[in-house]
Amino acid sequence: xxxxxxxxxxxxxxxxxxxxxxxxxxxxxxxxxxxxxxxxxxxxxxxxxxxxxxxxxxxxxxxxxxxxxxxxxxxxxxxxxxxxxxxxxxxxxxxxxxxxxxxxxxxxxxxxxxxxxxxxxxxxxxxxxxxxxxxxxxxxxxxxxxxxxxxxxxxxxxxxxxxxxxxxxxxxxxxxxxxxxxxxxxxxxxxxxxxxxxxxxxxxxxxxxxxxxxxxxxxxxxxxxxxxxxxxxxxxxxxxxxxxxxxxxxxxxxxxxxxxxxxxxxxxxxxxxxxxxxxxxxxxxxxxxxxxxxxxxxxxxxxxxxxxxxxxxxxxxxxxxxxx
Ligand code: AMP
Ligand code: MN
Ligand code: MN
Numbered sequence: 113x114x115x116x117x118x119x120x121x122x123x124x125x126x127x128x129x130x131x132x133x134x135x136x137x138x139x140x141x142x143x144x145x146x147x148x149x150x151x152x153x154x155x156x157x158x159x160x161x162x163x164x165x166x167x168x169x170x171x172x173x174x175x176x177x178x179x180x181x182x183x184x185x186x187x188x189x190x191x192x193x194x195x196x197x198x199x200x201x202x203x204x205x206x207x208x209x210x211x212x213x214x215x216x217x218x219x220x221x222x223x224x225x226x227x228x229x230x231x232x233x234x235x236x237x238x239x240x241x242x243x244x245x246x247x248x249x250x251x252x253x254x255x256x257x258x259x260x261x262x263x264x265x266x267x268x269x270x271x272x273x274x275x276x277x278x279x280x281x282x283x284x285x286x287x288x289x290x291x292x293x294x295x296x297x298x299x300x301x302x303x304x305x306x307x308x309x310x311x312x313x314x315x316x317x318x319x320x321x322x323x324x325x326x327x328x329x330x331x332x333x334x335x336x337x338x339x340x341x342x343x344x345x346x347x348x349x350x351x352x353x354x355x356x357x358x359x360x361x362x363x364x365x366x367x368x369x370x371x372x373x374x375x376x377x378x379x380x381x382x383x384x385x386x387x388x389x390x391x392x393x394x395x396x397x398x399x400x401x402x403x404x405x406x407x408x409x410x411x412x413x414x415x416x417x418x419x420x421x422x423x424x425x426x427x428x429x430x431x432x433x434x435x436x
Contacts, residue, residue, distance in 0.1 A: 137267025162201030239264025
């Protein structure tokens with residue numbers, strides 16, 4: 113953390129922190145871990161996310177303090193786990209755009225959109241960056257902070273299994289457990305649990321899975337979602353599952369939303385491939401091995417366009433591999 117970032121954090125008294133829309137465990141864990149730490153520093157804080165906290169994250173201490181629309185005056189806005197400013201959604205109101213913005217993130221596609229940018233591409237999660245920040249500020253870890261930050265680490269590494277999981281991640285996890293975080297509780301709440309409706313939705317989406325070269329893809333229609341009664345659009349479990357197919361190097365799930373006008377696209381890749389660039393080219397973002405984007409258009413239009421772009425991108429990557 114450079115001195116300008118340390119100064120702005122110490123000087124600002126009223127801080128608004130915002131994580132990304134459609135929040136995952138890292139968005140919420142880093143938002144709440146950071147929020148608890150700001151309280152310890154004696155700051156007035158507001159925590160915001162433009163979408164509600166999904167029920168299975170409601171074990172996180174302090175989740176009831178997160179608002180969708182912040183109110184009040186602030187000296188500083190902090191974005192967490194967002195690769196661009198749009199990822200903050202409506203919580204980042206127009207009137208806040210004149211305030212200094214600190215961008216804390218770990219996505220390879222991060223656009224460095226802040227007045228200050230604390231972007232660490234080596235970090236497996238934003239929670240890990242928050243941990244290092246607290247360490248530098250010599251703030252003590254307590255069980256609520258530890259539980260929130262370990263949630264971010266566990267969910268973004270899918271239980272310490274991703275290529276991003278470094279020795280540093282494991283030693284930070286060690287310190288968080290020693291400070292009172294419960295690894296079994298986090299794993300059972302986030303990785304090993306999903307609504308029955310999500311399983312029923314997979315049952316509808318899986319028969320349509322198609323292999324195109326080394327790309328395995330399927331789609332989730334609004335009709336399927338209505339039939340199973342699943343309100344939230346989070347198909348990361350499904351796309352992770354598709355990538356377990358031996359025949360696939362890349363998996364894609366297309367999920368229809370907003371009355372068929374938009375499609376949420378989730379990409380996953382095996383190590384050696386890069387799906388961040390195709391997401392970025394479409395206006396989204398993410399990591400080399402896990403990325404996403406929301407595209408306007410009907411399901412068939414978006415599917416054809418995205419699969420064609422993906423084919424081109426993978427072919428270019430293959431050519432580059434052969435040359436190097
Ligand atoms: P998901 O498939 O939702 O688990 O997302 C995988 C990765 O892609 C995460 O790191 C997300 O932050 C990123 N991502 C997903 N959707 C978008 C989007 N619409 N814009 C930018 N990044 C996204
Ligand atoms: Mn995230
Ligand atoms: Mn993250």
